[in-house]
Structure formats: structure tokens, C-alpha cells
Amino acid sequence: MRNYEIMFIVSPNAAEEDIDKINSQIEGVITAGGGKAEKIEKLGKRRLAYIVNKFREGSYVLFTIQADGAIIREVERRLRVMDLVIKYLTVRMDDDMKRLDKIKAHRQKRAARRGRAHAEAGERRGASPVEQMPEE
Amino acid sequence: MAIQKQYYRRKKVCKFCVERIDNINYKDVKLLSQFVPERSKIMPRRISGVCTPHQRLLSDAIKKARNIALLPFASE
Numbered sequence: 001m002r003n004y005e006i007m008f009i010v011s012p013n014a015a016e017e018d019i020d021k022i023n024s025q026i027e028g029v030i031t032a033g034g035g036k037a038e039k040i041e042k043l044g045k046r047r048l049a050y051i052v053n054k055f056r057e058g059s060y061v062l063f064t065i066q067a068d069g070a071i072i073r074e075v076e077r078r079l080r081v082m083d084l085v086i087k088y089l090t091v092r093m094d095d096d097m098k099r100l101d102k103i104k105a106h107r108q109k110r111a112a113r114r115g116r117a118h119a120e121a122g123e124r125r126g127a128s129p130v131e132q133m134p135e136e
Numbered sequence: 137m138a139i140q141k142q143y144y145r146r147k148k149v150c151k152f153c154v155e156r157i158d159n160i161n162y163k164d165v166k167l168l169s170q171f172v173p174e175r176s177k178i179m180p181r182r183i184s185g186v187c188t189p190h191q192r193l194l195s196d197a198i199k200k201a202r203n204i205a206l207l208p209f210a211s212e
Contacts, residue, residue: 007163007204049208058205062163089204091162103158 001035001066003097008079008088009058012045018084019059026063029075035067053086064093148185152194160193162200168207172198176208 006026010019019042027037043060052058067075072090079088151170152160160167171179171186171194178198181191201207 009205046206048205049202050205050211052205060204087203087205089200091200096159100158 001068003093004063004065004067004072005091005093006063006065006072006075006079006088007091008061009048009052009086010061011053011084011086012055012057012059014059014084019061022082022084023061023063026075026078029078030063030065030067030071033067033071033074035065035071037063037065039064055086058086150185150187150190152190153187160190160197162197162204162206164197165201165206168194168198168201172207174211176211 010022023040023042027040030037039062041062041064043062045057045059047057048055065071076088076090079085151157157167162168171184173179178195181188184191186194198207202209
């Protein structure tokens with residue numbers, strides 16, 4: 001299972017209920033395949049940066065999901081078939097998340113080390129150890 | 137024989153390193169649009185001063201954003 005984000009644009013003519021219907025359909029596909037829809041976000045209507053299918057604006061929807069390749073393939077096929085969906089994009093997130101966690105862990109380690117070094121220096125000088133972590 | 141520069145040029149620094157922005161996300165249009173001038177080309181490193189690893193992440197994010205119509209491919 002991998003983490004993905006699927007973002008798609010629904011045509012501006014679609015009613016709110018239509019969007020909800022699409023969302024529940026997609027969610028159904030994901031859960032049926034054994035995946036999990038972690039977050040479904042309606043980002044609202046936005047102006048498109050360029051014209052897509054003669055539309056200048058569209059409603060964005062963002063899915064944050066856990067799934068595997070087969071589910072993604074099925075979801076993308078469904079999105080392609082739907083007339084109201086004018087564009088979609090799937091992005092794999094787990095590599096990115098791993099990278100961010102690594103950077104975060106590295107930062108924390110460095111901050112901790114620096115804090116300790118400060119404290120030791122303080123003791124040697126006979127002063128009380130520094131309580132606060134130095135600002136990064 | 138080097139000609140001495142008449143004026144002092146400020147050293148460019150990578151915005152992402154300085155502000156410690158780790159997450160260059162394709163959804164963050166506000167951040168990305170700082171690096172696409174009006175012709176909507178990706179700003180080169182020599183102008184923006186972004187470091188190589190961050191420029192790579194940045195250009196990936198901009199290309200994703202273009203795909204989902206958050207940023208333009210080209211504009212006059």
C-alpha cells in the first residue's frame with residue numbers, strides 16, 4: 001500500500017450534489033479494492049490557469065488515499081470516463097513523506113546535540129546548564 | 137587583469153534553505169508562482185539563486201501544478 005493524492009477538476013456546471021456523488025463513487029472504488037480514503041477535500045471553485053475543454057474555471061477535489069497500483073488504475077479509468085471530470089492528477093506521496101521525515105529527524109538530532117553541547121559548556125564554566133534550546 | 141567591479145552585488149541565497157521550507161508542494165500556488173515570471177517559464181537558478189536540490193524539487197512541483205491547471209504552461 002502506498003500513499004497517493006488524487007486531485008481532479010469537476011466542470012463548473014456541476015451542482016454540489018453531482019460532486020458529492022462523484023466523490024462517493026470514487027471512495028467506493030477505493031474501499032472496494034482494499035484501499036483507504038484518508039481525506040476527501042473539496043477545494044472549491046477556482047479559476048484555471050488555462051482553458052480546459054473550453055472551461056475557464058472548475059471545482060477542485062483532493063483525495064488523500066492509501067492504495068496500490070490496481071486501485072489507482074481503476075480510479076483513473078473511472079475519472080477518464082466521467083464527463084463532468086475535466087482533468088485529474090495522481091501523485092505518489094510516500095517518497096516525499098519519507099524525505100520530509102528524514103529531514104525533520106535530522107534537524108531534531110542536530111538541535112538536541114547543540115542543546116547538549118551548550119549545557120556541557122555551561123557546566124564547565126561553573127554556571128547553571130542552559131535550560132532553553134538555542135534558536136535554530 | 138581582472139576588472140574590479142564597480143558596485144557590490146548582493147550574494148543570492150536559496151529561499152528554501154534560508155526559510156527552511158522543506159515541503160515544496162504542487163498545491164502551494166502562492167509559493168510556486170514566485171518562481172514563474174509572467175511568461176510562465178520556470179525561473180532559472182542563476183536569477184532566483186535557489187540551490188540545485190531545491191530547484192529540482194521546485195521544477196517538479198511546478199510541472200505537476202501545470203498539469204492540473206494551477207499554473208499556466210505559457211501565457212502572453
